[in-house]
Amino acid sequence: MRSTRVYEASSNSSHGRFDIGAMVAERDSERYGLHAQHMNEMMVRVLRTIGFDVGFQAGQGQYLFDRAGNQYLDLLSGWGVFGIGRNHPLLRDTLSQVLASDLPNLVQMDVSILSGLLAERLLGFVPFLDKVFFTNSGTEAVEAAIKFARRATRRPGIIYCDHAFHGLTYGALSANGDEIFREGFGPLLPGFSRIPFNDLAALEKALSARNVAAFIVEPIQGKGVNLPDDFYLRGAQALCRKYGTLFVADEIQTGIGRTGRFLAIEHWGVEPDIVLLAKSLSGGHVPIGAVLTRKAIFEKMFNRMDQAVVHGSTFGKNNLAMAAGLATLEVIESERLVQRAAQTGARLLSAFGAMAERYELVRKVRGKGLMIGIEFGPPRSLKLKAAWSLLETVSTGLFCQLITIPLFKDHKILVQVAGHANPTIKLLPALIITESDCEWIESAFDAVIADSHRVPGAVWSLGKTLAKHALKARSAT
Ligand SMILES: Cc1ncc(COP(=O)(O)O)c(C=O)c1O
Numbered sequence: 001m002r003s004t005r006v007y008e009a010s011s012n013s014s015h016g017r018f019d020i021g022a023m024v025a026e027r028d029s030e031r032y033g034l035h036a037q038h039m040n041e042m043m044v045r046v047l048r049t050i051g052f053d054v055g056f057q058a059g060q061g062q063y064l065f066d067r068a069g070n071q072y073l074d075l076l077s078g079w080g081v082f083g084i085g086r087n088h089p090l091l092r093d094t095l096s097q098v099l100a101s102d103l104p105n106l107v108q109m110d111v112s113i114l115s116g117l118l119a120e121r122l123l124g125f126v127p128f129l130d131k132v133f134f135t136n137s138g139t140e141a142v143e144a145a146i147k148f149a150r151r152a153t154r155r156p157g158i159i160y161c162d163h164a165f166h167g168l169t170y171g172a173l174s175a176n177g178d179e180i181f182r183e184g185f186g187p188l189l190p191g192f193s194r195i196p197f198n199d200l201a202a203l204e205k206a207l208s209a210r211n212v213a214a215f216i217v218e219p220i221q222g223k224g225v226n227l228p229d230d231f232y233l234r235g236a237q238a239l240c241r242k243y244g245t246l247f248v249a250d251e252i253q254t255g256i257g258r259t260g261r262f263l264a265i266e267h268w269g270v271e272p273d274i275v276l277l278a279k280s281l282s283g284g285h286v287p288i289g290a291v292l293t294r295k296a297i298f299e300k301m302f303n304r305m306d307q308a309v310v311h312g313s314t315f316g317k318n319n320l321a322m323a324a325g326l327a328t329l330e331v332i333e334s335e336r337l338v339q340r341a342a343q344t345g346a347r348l349l350s351a352f353g354a355m356a357e358r359y360e361l362v363r364k365v366r367g368k369g370l371m372i373g374i375e376f377g378p379p380r381s382l383k384l385k386a387a388w389s390l391l392e393t394v395s396t397g398l399f400c401q402l403i404t405i406p407l408f409k410d411h412k413i414l415v416q417v418a419g420h421a422n423p424t425i426k427l428l429p430a431l432i433i434t435e436s437d438c439e440w441i442e443s444a445f446d447a448v449i450a451d452s453h454r455v456p457g458a459v460w461s462l463g464k465t466l467a468k469h470a471l472k473a474r475s476a477t
Pocket residue numbers: 079137138139140142165166167168218222250251252253254278279
């Protein structure tokens with residue numbers, strides 16, 4: 001047998017001294033400068049304006065640590081990718097094992113054991129579907145779903161909802177329900193039509209010409225944390241079946257336990273033809289997306305040997321991504337994170353519900369599990385009303401930054417809004433948060449929201465500064 005040894009044990013033996021840790025330590029103070037110079041300067045400006053440029057140094061579970069050693073509770077979880085928390089030991093160990101092995105990665109003219117195992121395990125959670133197609137991201141899963149649907153139905157149409165977010169590549173962008181993401185990028189793909197969310201009559205009208213390949217919908221919309229009415233998803237499924245349209249659930253944000261069920265659709269008892277996953281399936285370390293579908297749909301795409309690679313991508317199914325997916329599902333099960341998300345989510349929803357009764361600026365609280373939206377709205381009392389109107393006239397949704405900035409600065413909580421021009425703050429923490437994290441969240445929000453009801457006060461002085469920045473930015477464009 002041939003020896004497998006090609007490299008010397010030390011990776012540095014023939015490369016001089018390459019030490020990524022030392023490089024990071026030496027140059028970390030330049031991080032914002034490097035970004036401003038070589039990358040997206042606007043992002044750096046945003047961070048500096050709102051005071052989020054604290055230079056995070058470390059992440060552990062649900063916490064982040066800045067350069068001064070302060071501990072933060074992270075309610076963004078990297079836009080929802082750290083369901084199991086940051087740097088989970090099982091995930092790290094699994095990835096290290098794969099790196100330490102000589103497993104052949106991406107042979108291409110072979111199929112890998114890890115992808116087969118992950119497909120088998122994923123389908124165990126979604127027993128009404130039969131096949132999996134892996135991608136490298138959420139938006140690629142959406143692109144694949146569009147292709148599966150068109151190919152399987154031989155129809156051109158795709159229906160999507162107002163405020164939908166499915167990603168930012170061209171197919172996904174063509175199904176985006178917010179103008180801010182679309183403006184200036186046209187023409188988008190033909191065949192896409194938008195309908196209001198929660199409107200079955202509009203859906204039926206759109207489907208009735210029988211030229212629609214797929215209706216794609218987030219069970220709970222990420223932009224705004226909009227929940228479906230009780231019968232919406234079941235009604236949508238029935239209409240799709242009636243008119244021969246595929247029903248696609250985009251669970252990229254809501255899936256893998258986020259809402260207190262493995263899939264959010266389980267709350268409403270529907271079984272879509274295609275389910276999309278990504279984000280937290282990665283464990284936060286290696287990008288991955290997955291399209292789960294029925295055999296009959298899958299086999300319309302891969303229907304002959306000369307079509308075996310008709311859709312795919314070079315890095316799809318790579319070993320590290322597959323191992324990350326397997327380790328993530330192991331943690332989700334062994335730590336009972338779906339059940340934990342349901343319990344902690346119920347506690348937080350009830351605490352925020354009580355705040356909505358106490359504070360006139362809190363208009364509505366909604367969510368499921370650990371996907372929670374707190375919507376703010378115009379107050380009734382005169383003094384507050386005037387301050388609110390002034391700020392919201394300058395920029396819709398700006399009020400929320402009066403909550404997120406003090407939460408960050410004074411209470412070490414990282415959280416952001418649920419979309420542009422939307423006065424809703426979204427909580428999307430790791431599913432592992434504890435009772436004492438909940439106390440941290442509840443007392444911090446309570447204190448900041450209480451402050452925002454005092455006019456004049458520190459919160460509204462911050463409002464004036466932000467309004468000035470917004471006006472300056474507007475006049476510069
Ligand atoms: C519901 C939904 N679909 C698709 C995407 C796109 O995923 P990605 O950013 O991995 O391309 C997102 C990302 O936020 C999402 O929330």
